[in-house]
Amino acid sequence: MLVLDIDITWPVLALLVFDLAIRVWAIIVIPRNRRPTSATAWLLAIYFIPIIGLLLFFLIGNPKLPRHRRREQDRINEFIQERTEDLDFGTLRPNAPVWFTNLVRMNSNLGAMPIAGDNAAHLIANYEESLDTMAEAIRGAREYVHVEFYILQTDAATDNFFRAMEEACARGVTVRVLLDHWANRGKPFYKKTLRRLDAMGAAWKLMLPVQPLKGKWQRPDLRNHRKLLVVDGTVAFMGSQNLTDSTYNLKKNIRRGLHWVDLMVRLDGPIVPSVNAVFLTDWYAETGEALTAEFDLEDLRAGPGDLDAQIVPSGPGFDAENNLKLFLGLMHAAERKIVIVSPYFVPDESLLLAVTSACHRGLDVELFVSEEGDQAMVYHAQRSYYEALLKAGVTIWMYRRPFILHSKCLTIDDEVAVIGSSNMDMRSFGLNMEISLLVRGSEFVSEMREVEDRYRSLSRRLTLEEWSQQPLRSTVLDNLARLTSALQ
Numbered sequence: 001m002l003v004l005d006i007d008i009t010w011p012v013l014a015l016l017v018f019d020l021a022i023r024v025w026a027i028i029v030i031p032r033n034r035r036p037t038s039a040t041a042w043l044l045a046i047y048f049i050p051i052i053g054l055l056l057f058f059l060i061g062n063p064k065l066p067r068h069r070r071r072e073q074d075r076i077n078e079f080i081q082e083r084t085e086d087l088d089f090g091t092l093r094p095n096a097p098v099w100f101t102n103l104v105r106m107n108s109n110l111g112a113m114p115i116a117g118d119n120a121a122h123l124i125a126n127y128e129e130s131l132d133t134m135a136e137a138i139r140g141a142r143e144y145v146h147v148e149f150y151i152l153q154t155d156a157a158t159d160n161f162f163r164a165m166e167e168a169c170a171r172g173v174t175v176r177v178l179l180d181h182w183a184n185r186g187k188p189f190y191k192k193t194l195r196r197l198d199a200m201g202a203a204w205k206l207m208l209p210v211q212p213l214k215g216k217w218q219r220p221d222l223r224n225h226r227k228l229l230v231v232d233g234t235v236a237f238m239g240s241q242n243l244t245d246s247t248y249n250l251k252k253n254i255r256r257g258l259h260w261v262d263l264m265v266r267l268d269g270p271i272v273p274s275v276n277a278v279f280l281t282d283w284y285a286e287t288g289e290a291l292t293a294e295f296d297l298e299d300l301r302a303g304p305g306d307l308d309a310q311i312v313p314s315g316p317g318f319d320a321e322n323n324l325k326l327f328l329g330l331m332h333a334a335e336r337k338i339v340i341v342s343p344y345f346v347p348d349e350s351l352l353l354a355v356t357s358a359c360h361r362g363l364d365v366e367l368f369v370s371e372e373g374d375q376a377m378v379y380h381a382q383r384s385y386y387e388a389l390l391k392a393g394v395t396i397w398m399y400r401r402p403f404i405l406h407s408k409c410l411t412i413d414d415e416v417a418v419i420g421s422s423n424m425d426m427r428s429f430g431l432n433m434e435i436s437l438l439v440r441g442s443e444f445v446s447e448m449r450e451v452e453d454r455y456r457s458l459s460r461r462l463t464l465e466e467w468s469q470q471p472l473r474s475t476v477l478d479n480l481a482r483l484t485s486a487l488q
Contacts, residue, residue: 019050022050022054026043030057031043044483064316077111077112089114089115089271090119090270091306093440097333103333104438106329110322111313112313113274115308115310116269116270116308116310117307117308118269118303118305118307119270119309120268121267121271121305121444122265122266123263123451124237124239124263125454130241130262130264131158131243134229134264135161135163137229137235137266138164138229139167139168140231141173141231142173142232144173144175144231145165145168145175145229146280146283147165147178147229148177148229148282149178149242149243150180150421151183151243151248152193152244153184153188153190153243155189155249162196165177169200169202170200175200175201175202177205178204178279178282179193180207180225181206182223184206187249206286208222208224219316222431222433225432226278226434226435227239227240228278230276233272233294234268235266237265238267238275238420238435238437239262239420240406240407240421241260241406246259246261247259248260258401258402259403259404260404261403263451265419268304268305269303269309271311275435278311278313278435280294305443307439307440311435311437312438315432315433315434316430316433321430323429324429326418327424328350328354330410330412331351331354332357334358334363336414338358338410339366339410339452340410341368341407341408341452343370344375344378344382344423344427345367346378346382347385347425347426351424352388355389355394356392356394359394360392364395365393366452367396367397368455368456369399369405370405371399371459372403376481377481379481380477380482381425381481382425383474383478384478385482390462395461397459400459400460409451411452415440415442416440417445417448418438419436419448420435
């Protein structure tokens with residue numbers, strides 16, 4: 001009988017020891033160099049569901065790219081800083097505030113890119129116009145075309161863009177294309193897109209491919225979320241728009257009547273090589289091919305404007321959260337007004353504090369989000385912050401369905417703005433490779449104000465009274481999504 005008892009308890013004892021070992025290991029390993037919220041979320045997951053939580057942590061628990069990719073980024077940053085150290089990137093506007101100069105210095109230290117003057121920057125707020133304008137720029141290419149989009153599909157909406165690339169290839173222009181692997185695989189027209197790129201003679205590569213059998217592996221939800229186009233190093237486009245139909249060609253979106261609303265910017269002037277440097281960095285990371293000839297900075301030409309501009313790349317290849325630090329610096333520097341447009345607004349503690357503190361300082365703070373959600377977890381996580389924002393005094397504008405407001409921009413006061421690919425959520429801060437453009441110039445902010453006015457006219461204002469009437473089930477879903485958003 002005693003032997004039987006021992007046989008029964010040994011498996012139980014082994015399981016208890018294993019469970020205890022997991023918990024002790026988690027306490028030692030997980031909090032190291034990780035946000036307290038993220039560490040807490042992972043510890044809770046492992047403590048409540050040890051086996052599943054541990055497996056998830058090994059799968060998606062490392063928020064950084066593999067070490068060799070981070071070293072490549074460091075080497076590229078050093079190369080860019082050495083090449084740009086003594087060069088004149090145009091004449092900067094006078095009387096820059098001290099805080100702006102310090103912010104630019106921080107951006108240069110983190111992302112390596114210099115500030116440039118004498119630039120022109122013009123917004124394109126119409127989806128089809130953006131595609132056609134980029135296609136027209138490609139038709140003027142003489143040397144090279146660099147295309148990098150998170151989602152890239154050949155379809156009826158993008159056919160003109162693809163035909164422009166085909167014409168460029170036929171003229172002997174080098175066309176290089178980068179598209180994110182995970183975002184495109186399994187999507188409509190994926191294989192057709194690759195076949196069309198092959199047929200035209202474009203050089204293309206998948207970004208951050210998850211192909212373990214080919215030795216290509218990193219955390220599978222690390223993504224290259226950038227959207228940019230560079231033609232001959234003289235004109236560039238960047239912003240929030242993917243290269244696809246405004247429905248993304250997904251049946252669920254078409255069934256719900258959803259269309260994406262985006263914002264792109266055309267750039268002319270000395271800032272264009274910085275955009276190109278981001279492409280060249282990603283091309284090198286995916287191919288090992290260093291295109292130093294395309295990073296020629298000896299003949300920088302002033303653009304048809306006098307805007308100061310700086311490119312800020314960010315992502316898991318960098319040690320710091322470059323985009324988050326940029327947003328925080330701007331919000332703390334604002335004196336009168338902050339306008340945030342972000343389809344996915346899931347702030348960490350520092351960003352939430354910056355936004356609410358701005359309200360408490362007496363600033364006019366507006367946040368534009370979508371009334372409709374296209375990603376359930378992010379949508380509910382975002383909603384969990386509405387009460388705190390409304391109570392602090394933030395004006396929340398909800399862009400009316402069935403449109404998804406996908407633009408990503410920030411303006412402060414009357415002279416400084418940011419536009420790019422980065423959402424204001426923890427995924428964009430830590431897991432996505434993003435590109436942001438910092439601009440100083442009242443004329444550019446005036447263009448942004450016109451876009452904001454249009455968004456406001458197509459939105460409805462969310463009030464605290466309306467929000468307080470949310471049903472309990474929505475509150476529960478919002479709070480659960482908020483907890484899971486910290487798992488980084």
